[in-house]
Amino acid sequence: MYGITHAATGWCAGLLLAPLVDAHTLPQAVVLATVTAGAALLPNLDHPDARQSRLLYLLTAALSAVMQGLSRLLGRLTSRRFEAYGGERQYFTHTLLFAGLLGAGVSWWVSTARTFAVVAVLVLSCVFVVDALGDWLLPAVAGAVLVALVNTDKMAAMSPWLGLAVGVGVLVHCAGEGMTGDGSPLFWPVPLGGQTWREIPAPALARFQAGGLFEVAVLLPGLVIADMLLLPGMTTLLGSFFG
Numbered sequence: 001m002y003g004i005t006h007a008a009t010g011w012c013a014g015l016l017l018a019p020l021v022d023a024h025t026l027p028q029a030v031v032l033a034t035v036t037a038g039a040a041l042l043p044n045l046d047h048p049d050a051r052q053s054r055l056l057y058l059l060t061a062a063l064s065a066v067m068q069g070l071s072r073l074l075g076r077l078t079s080r081r082f083e084a085y086g087g088e089r090q091y092f093t094h095t096l097l098f099a100g101l102l103g104a105g106v107s108w109w110v111s112t113a114r115t116f117a118v119v120a121v122l123v124l125s126c127v128f129v130v131d132a133l134g135d136w137l138l139p140a141v142a143g144a145v146l147v148a149l150v151n152t153d154k155m156a157a158m159s160p161w162l163g164l165a166v167g168v169g170v171l172v173h174c175a176g177e178g179m180t181g182d183g184s185p186l187f188w189p190v191p192l193g194g195q196t197w198r199e200i201p202a203p204a205l206a207r208f209q210a211g212g213l214f215e216v217a218v219l220l221p222g223l224v225i226a227d228m229l230l231l232p233g234m235t236t237l238l239g240s241f242f243g
Helices: 003-021 026-039 042-046 051-055 058-078 096-113 115-133 135-150 152-179 213-229 234-242
Strands: none
Touching: 003 026, 003 115, 003 152, 003 213, 026 115, 026 152, 042 051, 042 058, 042 152, 051 058, 051 115, 096 115, 096 152, 115 152, 213 234
C-alpha cells in the first residue's frame, strides 16, 4: 500500500477516534488525526530504503537502524527460521506488541514531559503526514497545531490519548499491509502453525493489489472524502449549505 494511502487511512481512524476520547473541537480532532496518520507511516522505519527512514536524514536513519537491529535480534532469539523473513524488512514494527509498547511509551512520555513531548510527537507526525499527503496540507495542520498549543488547557485533557492514537496508527498500517496480501506478523511472539513470525493477511475478498487501480481510483479518493466529512462540524456545515 502506498504511503499516501496509509496516511489517509490513519487520518480517518484518528477522526473516528476523536469523539470517543472527548476530542470534539476541530483543533483537538485534527491534532489527534495528525498523530494517528503519522503513526500509520511509522512502521515503515523497519526498511532502510523506506521514504520515512530517509526523511529527516540522521534522525530517521538512526531510528530505522534501531528498529532493524532490534527486530533482527528478536527474530534470531525467537525463531530458527527468521532468516527466511529477514531480508531488508525486519517486521517487529508490524506487531501488536510493538503497537502496544509504543503507545504506552508515548503516553508515559507525554504525562512526564508534558508540553515538550506533545510538541515533539506532533512535529514528527506532521513531517510524516505532510511528506505523504503533500504540502497543500501544511497550512491546515500547522494552523490547527498552533491553535492547539495556544489552548493548552483544552489540549491537556486529551494529551493522555496521544499514546492511544499512536498505537491505533500502527495497527491501521498493519491492516493496510494485510489488505495488499503482504500481511503482518501481528501476533508475534505467539507461535501460529509453528511459526512465531507468521504473517496474517486479510481475507481474500478484502485484498487488493498495492498501487493498483482499486487503491488509486477507488480507495484513496474515498478516504479523502471520508477524511473531510469526519471533520467536526463538517456534516452540519454541509447540511446547512444544501438544506
